[in-house]
Amino acid sequence: MNETKNGNAVNRAKPYQLVLFPLNNGATNVYYVLVLSYIATFGSKVLALSMIFASVMVTGMRLFDAVTDPIIGALMDRTNGKFGKFRPFMVIGNLIMAVSILALYCLTPLIPDTMMWARYAMFVALYAVWVIGYTFQTSCTRSGQTVLTNDPKQRPLFTIFNTVGSLLGMGAMQFFAPILAKNYEGGYGSAGFFRMLAPVGIVISILLTLLAVVGIWEKDQPKYFGIGGEKIEKLKVSEYVQIIKENKPMQRLMVAGAGCKLALSIATNTTVLCMLYGCMMGNYDGLYLPMMVLGYVFSVPFFLLTVRTSQKKGQKASLMRYVSVALVCYVGVFVLLLLWKQDSAAFSLSLLGEGGLSINLYTVLFILLFGIGYGAYYATADMPIPMVADCSDYETYQSGKYIPGIMGTLFSLVDKLVSSLSATVVGVAVSFIGLESLPTQYDPYTPGMNVVVIVLFCVIPMVAWAATLIAMKGYSLTGEKMKEIQAVNACRRDAVANGMSMEDAMRNYVKMEDVPDSYK
Structure with a gap:
């Protein structure tokens, strides 16, 4: 594959670059599971912190993000050193996360329970340090695409490789976590579980980061930095605010990205799945992994469909089409969960019985609706990420400014806000049914838990997808418009x-009519 087409009209990535750089998202998604899926449980069960505090604090820290994210984005836009613009942030960010999480999960439980104030202080401080590292690395996934490729035919492929990278990170953690949890009394609520899970996740994340650095190495140089190349943008805070106010596509994408992320983060939250497969259906060990694998299997054809649609009609059309599929299917999942009855074999999930395979009509319908719906929304969950590069190119088209850092960190802020909001939403929802700590796979069913699961597993994701569709309706960066932007x-x-x-x-x-034919 050639790097350029029609002179310098289209910057193309080599195959290995297109495959390796998205592993940066897999590296950060390791921590998405390691931290955002488990930190509230860790604080509540292991450190014995208030459940509401452990849940709400994760969201409250976004006020800290509101200050640090624009600073890091501006710093990235001003960086143009020996090692490029993006590679330093990827490596430093990963190291910051590794150290902070090792300290959080392995050292804070050693603080005696007679010094609860110290547990609270260390919990907040180490989480704050982790947030900085997370911003360093996640913003590179979004902003680095601007140098990797601007080919409208290639950018949709980023979604597929990005998801593969995500699976290597997030999927590996989701696979190992329940296996490791079985080795400790208390499962996800055991200090030993976190001491074992943290190093496993850190090693996986470091390996994925190194591969991503290799992927962007040749592209991380000034000749791919916007229109001015060597020129480094130095903007005031007021200019950043004005840019975002005028960049309407970015505003809509932030809403759409928030909707996709909220749906994914809540519907796949460990506590929600423990309540669904363990407390309600009574067979967490027999349902969680099969359903997770099933969702991934269903997602494969949707990845291919989303890329094909994106290349033909643009990423906007693809995102709207398959989010709609997810929304329709989850209406069916919602109805099935409404029909669930405790201790009823006909209205409960069943895969394996004492005599072998034991599957009923309820399970068949759930597998079909959940599988298709999960496949569709999992394939679109990361689709807004390559669209951030489109919005960054649009800004260069409109103003001449190349500021991928601020674009990446703005989207990263929304990403983290929504991801952490999921922990708060789950914690508050669980408190409504009288529980003082987040339930694990071994806790019994509590009256009202089915309502909580229906709201968290179905209703909130459906509302989030509806918001995504509304936001995308007015999104102006169609496939045809992006061709013009890249040519100009x-x-x-x-x-x-x-x-x-x-x-x-x-x-x-x-x-488009102003540029020579060789650029069209």
């Missing part, structure tokens, strides 16, 4: 490289 930006870049001033390039090349 490429023409301006070459003009500036050949001695034309930025102002003249911005004024002379505005629409």
Whole structure:
């Protein structure tokens, strides 16, 4: 595959670059599971912190993010050193997360329970340090795409490789966690479980990060940095605010991304799945892994369909189509969970019995509706990520400014806000049925738990998907518009490289008809 097409009109990634760089998302998704799926349980069960505090604190820390994210984004936009713009943030961010999580999960339980104030303080402080590292690395996944490729045919492929990377990270953790939990009394509520899970996750994340660094190595250089290349953008905070106010596609994408992320983070939250498969259906060990694998199997054809649709009609059309499929299927899952009856074999999930395979009509319908719905929304959950690069290119098209860092951290802020909001929502919802700690797979069914599961597993994701569809309806960066944006930006870049001033390039090349045929 050639790196360029029609001179410098289209910047293309080599196959190995397209495969390896998205592993950066897999590296951070290891921590998505390691931290955001378990930290509230860790605080509540292991450190004996207040359940509401452990849940709400995770969301409350987003106020800290609101300050640090724009700073890190601006710092990235000003970085252009020996090791590039993105690689330093990927490596440093991963190391920060590794150290903070080892200290959090392995050292804080050693603080005696007579010093609860110290447990609270260390819990908050180490989580805050982790958040900084998470921002460093996650923002690179979004902003680094701007240098990797701008080919409208290639960018949709990023979603597929991004999801593969996510599966290697998130999927590996979801696979190992229940296996490791069996070795400790108390399962997910055991200190030993966290001492074992943290190093496993850290090793996986480091390996994925190193591969991602290799993937972006050749592209992380000035000639791929927007129109000006060597020129480093130094903007004031007020200018950033103005840019976001005027970048309408980015605003809509942030809403859509939040909807997709909220649906995924709550519906796959460990506590929710423990209540569904363990407390309600009574067979967590026999249902969790099979259902997880089933969801991944169903997602494979949807990954192929989303890429095909994106390449033909643009990423907006693809996102809206398959989010709609998920929404329709989850209406069916919602109805099935409403029909569930405790101790009723006909209205409960059943895969394996004492005599072998034991499956009923209820389970068949659940598998079909859940499988198709999960496959559709899992395939679209990360689709807004490559669309961030489109919004960054749109900003360059509109203003001439190359600021992928601030774009990446803005989207990262929404990502983390929504991800952490899931822990708060789950914690508050569980408190409504009188539980003082988050239930694990070994806890008995509590009256009202089915209502909590229906709201968390179905209703909230459905509302989130509806918000995504509404936001995307007015999203202007269609496939055709992106072709124009890339052609104009490429023409301006070459003009500036050949001695034309930025102002003249911005004024002379505005629409598709202004650029030479070789760029079209």
